[in-house]
């Protein structure tokens with residue numbers, strides 16, 4: 001029997017310090033408390049500062065792609081886990097690279113939140129309601145490309161920071177609209193800040209959007225035992241398909257890629273999309289398969305789209 005955590009030897013939950021990251025860490029702690037009947041002081045939430053947070057603060061108007069690369073927000077957290085400063089790490093799966101560092105396992109996923117993007121605007125109800133030539137703020141390459149594809153008239157400007165910062169920019173007239181993951185707003189109890197979610201048919205979300213993954217050391221039997229009952233299998237099966245699609249495309253935050261898997265009964269549906277960064281071209285495809293075939297479906301769909309795209313599809317510089 002593994003030793004359960006207590007006040008003397010709490011399970012240390014590592015997270016970034018943003019309001020959303022903290023909300024996700026506390027959701028994880030609450031689920032662990034409920035699943036095991038453990039008190040609050042059996043857990044300790046430890047904030048780890050990451051290069052991503054630092055550099056993002058210095059260069060708040062720079063696109064993330066110019067600041068760093070894959071794992072910008074996750075590397076230091078993983079180092080803290082290897083060093084034993086934390087025992088588990090709570091991550092937005094949307095930000096996780098597809099390769100897994102040695103010695104660490106990522107096999108626990110919380111039930112997925114809403115996967116959709118949210119349309120945020122003080123004046124307008126939807127993308128299509130925006131006036132000709134309106135300015136839209138977003139730093140996501142995917143959202144930029146998707147918008148440029150359906151509304152080439154829109155002017156796109158860099159927009160980052162937390163929800164409050166973005167709402168302030170909208171109020172200051174910097175842009176007429178912006179976009180956020182609806183899941184993030186819901187976790188912060190701020191969904192009223194958005195006009196509403198956007199249907200995936202109109203804007204296919206990022207791979208793994210709305211999903212939280214919990215990473216641990218491979219040899220940590222206590223963390224493994226604690227995490228097992230809070231794992232959500234359906235979320236894992238959906239992510240397997242979406243992340244195989246992403247991995248085969250060698251996607252990162254630097255490539256406009258979207259993907260969404262859903263499960264209906266014992267069947268899995270996957271839709272994937274790749275876009276030219278300027279939105280001039282978008283390719284999408286769908287697959288149906290068995291639930292346990294997600295990884296192969298993701299890979300095949302990616303190969304199919306890549307062969308349609310041809311060389312240079314993602315080039316733009």
Ligand SMILES: NCc1[nH]cc(CCC(=O)O)c1CC(=O)O
Pocket residue numbers: 092093094095179180181183184208209210211212
């Ligand atoms: N790229 C940053 C990021 N990573 C996860 C979320 C939101 C929460 C989620 O998708 O789970 C966000 C912000 C956003 O896109 O609005």
